Amino acid sequence: MISLQELDTIGEIPQEEYVLKCTSACAGCSDSLALRYVLKAAGPDTVLVVPACCTSVIQGIYPNTAFNIPVYNIAFAAAAACASGMSNAFRATGKKTNVIVYAGDGGTLDIGIQSMSGAFERGTDFLYICYDNEAYGNTGMQRSGATPMGARTTTTPTGKIDAKKDIDAIIAAHNPPYMATAAAAYPQDLFKKVQKALTFRGPSFIHVLAPCPPGWRFSTEKTVEIGKLAVKSGMWILYEREFGKLTINPQSKAAMKRPVPLEEYLAPQGRFKGIDAKTFETLRQHLVKNIKKLSAEEAEE
Amino acid sequence: MKKIATGNKAVAEAVKQIQPAVIAAYPITPQTEIVEQIAEFVSSGELKSRYIPVESEHSAMAACIGASITGVRTFTATSSHGLLYMHEMTNWAAGARLPVVMANVNRSIGPGWNIWAEHTDAMQERDTGWLQVYVSTVQEAYDTTLMAFRIAEHNDVLLPVMVNLDGFSLSHIMQPLDTVETGDFLPPMYLPHAIDPKNPAGYGGLTGPEQHFKFRWDIERSMRDSVKIIDETEKDFANRFGRKYGFTEDYQCDDADVVIVSMGTLGKEAEVAIDMLRREGVRAGSMRLRWLRPFPKLNLKGKEIVVIDRDYSFGFGGVLAKSIQAQQKTDVFSVIAGLGGQEVTYEDIADFIRKRRIGEEFWFGVNDHV
Structure with missing residues (x-):
């Protein structure tokens, strides 16, 4: 068993900051919030590989950088492949440096999926965070x-017709030693999961929900609240899979038993304004199905 | 050590001699034998490299970039569509100033599927900031791959190098090969901007117009400086191992009235054509261009010029012919030949010279007669 540093309060998270002040992130940004805890968990012997995404913008303009850690920016589709070369080079020269891809959903689910799948299939020693x-x-x-x-x-402009791609199922099909979901609204949980992921040799994956005030159209002080509502409504389920064994977080277990109504999660977000009853019902059914699927999987084990 | 090898095998032998820390490659005809041979060397322990069997060429170059920025040697090989698929990343490797070395087995571009020799693949990479060299024999493929690492890694250069060899007509041809021990011919690699977690830095982030402009100029400055480094490296190679190449391989050019310029295996074929023409009393010479980038200053003053292009820039002309025409400020006879592996014999080449029409363009096998 991997022993983990027990973290009862957020005060026990290291004081070192790797995401410095003066990022150009929007107010209420979840990307920089999550990254702050990712890097605190990873520590200084880490290289971040970043494809085109918000993180390539918020680090600042050359010759300045707001990140106190080496950041290698790479083309959109190439992050996992680049990290795969980097990890191999570090290991070939006896270095244990963490190689972490920090990519958005576009760079992960869409344009970067091929290189990510390849890197996972080859057992690359790295952590991929979406x-x-x-x-x-x-x-x-x-x-x-x-x-x-x-x-x-x-x-x-009238709302997406297609459902969200289940990237976690795709990652799970690669049988990585460790994969997890997390949310920027639960930094302690994210911190623990990053620390744990980095103890495994081979590829690990963490999928972090990152509510975006301008994109989701909610006011900037609500980032954490919206993130918590995602979990409490069961729209986002926090869990980890260690060598295939699923463990659902207590917060999500509670939510899965008695979810807050989906309306409470959607209502504060401008992007869902005017959603029709049929689409809402389909969304809700997806949610129920997902809760059942994960509960059954956990019960089986 | 004397052996017999194909062009592909010679490249793999050179890689074995260099022992890069990381190799990432994806197989494609007619480069496949390089990848297979490297995999065999790795599994037998003769090659200590970490070999990453990536899922695409785009990832092959991305993996080389990720490895190279840590300060280690990297190598990849590709061809044709593979090269075009990695095009985004070839630009990245040059812009990031990484001394990646790549063998490209020249092959045509589809549709339709054609696996034979043509230079269009590499020509489409000529503005990326890579140094490009074209070889004509198995021995030259080996020697040039060795030299490529030293040139790429020289701190006055720090640009990637592409070694081009013609598909099948060189990649699959058996010729004698004399392998060498490089010893201190290749000094340890030092990458001044290598990633160091103890000295954190941002790489390739947002860059404003003024700074971007300077980075572009810096690539060109190094490209210009590379002329001297190529020259030094080739001379040192000749001193140590007895084989001399240069920016061009000139054959009977000194007293020639007409010189035919070409690249790759056609350049060797041209030498046979020159012997034939000389016997007929025609004072002809052959200049085989080795380095396309940096483009050397060619000594063709006072000669009539015939150029063979195994490529074409649609709506413009043969890339080599147009480049030479511009540099020499004179018209040439532009022959487009050998596309898609079209057979071009030394007799055909002799005919291009005999029946030259300076100022015109001729598509061999399309137009009826020269």
């Missing part, structure tokens, strides 16, 4: 494979 704001945020909120049904984006 921070998911459910659209192409960097270019101004166009739909992505991660956009939920009914959500309006600039390329789905």
Whole structure:
């Protein structure tokens, strides 16, 4: 068993900051919030590989950088492949440096899926983190494979017709030693999961829900609240899979038993404004189905 | 050590001699034998590299980039569609100033599927900031791959190098090969901007117009500086191992009235044509261009010029012919020949010279007669 540092309070998370002040992130940004805890968990012997996404923008303009850690920016489709070369080079020279891909949902579910699948299949020793704001945020909120049904984006002005792609099922099919979901609204949980992921040799994956105030159209002080509502409504389920064994977080277990109504999660978000009853019902059914599927999987074990 | 090898095998032998830390490659005809041979060397332990069997060429170059930025040697090989598929990343490797070395087995581009020799693949990469060299024999493929690492890694260059060899007509041809021990011919690699977690830095982030402009100029400055480094490296190679190449391989050019310029295996074929023409009393010479980038200053003053292009820039002309025409400020006879592996014999080449029409363009096998 992997022993984990027990973290009862957020005060026990290291004081070191790797995401410094003066990022160009929007107010209430989940990307920088999540990254702050990811890097605290990973520590200084880490290289971040970043494809085109909000993170390539918020780190600042050359010659400045707001991240106190080496960041290698790479083309959109290439993050996992680049990390795969980097990890092999570090291991070939006896270095234990963590190689972490920090990519958005576009770079993960869509344009980057091929290189990511290849890197997982080859057993690359790295951690792949997808921070998911459910659209192409960097270019101004166009739909992505991660956009939920009914959500309006600039390329789905009347709401997305197709359902969100289940990237976690795709990752699970690669049988990585460790994979998890997390949310920027639960930083302690994210911190623990990153620390744990980095103890495994081989590929690990963390899928982080990252609510986006301008993209989802809610006011900036509500980022954490919306993230918590995603979990409490059962729309986002926090869990981890260690060598295939599923463990659902207590917060999500409670939510799965008595979810807050989906309306409470959708109502504060402008992107769901005017969602029709049929789409809403389909979304709700997806949610129920997903809860059943994960509960059954956990019960089986 | 003397052996017999194909062009592909010679490249793999050179890689074995260099022992890069990381190799990432994806197989494609007619490069496949390079990948297979490398995999065999790795599994037998003769090659200590980490070999990453990536799922695409785009990932092959991305993996080389990720490895190279840590300061280690990297190698990949590709051809044709594979090269075009990695085009985004070839630009990245040059822009990131990484001394990746790649063998490209020249092959045509579809549709339709054609696996034979043509230079269009590499020509489409000529503005990416890669140094490009074209070889004509198995021995030259080996020697040039060795030299490529030293040139790429020289701190006055720090640009990737592409070694081009013609598909099948060189990649699959058996010729004698003399392998060498490189010893201190190749100094340890030092990458001044290698990633170091103790000295964190951002790489390739947002860059404004003024800074971007400077980075572009810096690539060109190094490209210009590479002329001297190529020259030094080739001379040192000749001193140590006895084989001399240069920017061009000139054959009977000094007293020639007419010179035919070409690249790759056609350049060797041209030498036979020159012997034939000389016997007929025609004072002809052959200049085989090795380095396309940096493009060397060619010594063709006072000669009539015939150029063979195994490529074409649609709506413009043969890339080599147009480049030479511009540099020499004179008209040439532009022959487009050998596309898609079309057979071009030394007799055909002799005919291009005999029946030259300076100022015109001729598509061999399409127009009826020269």
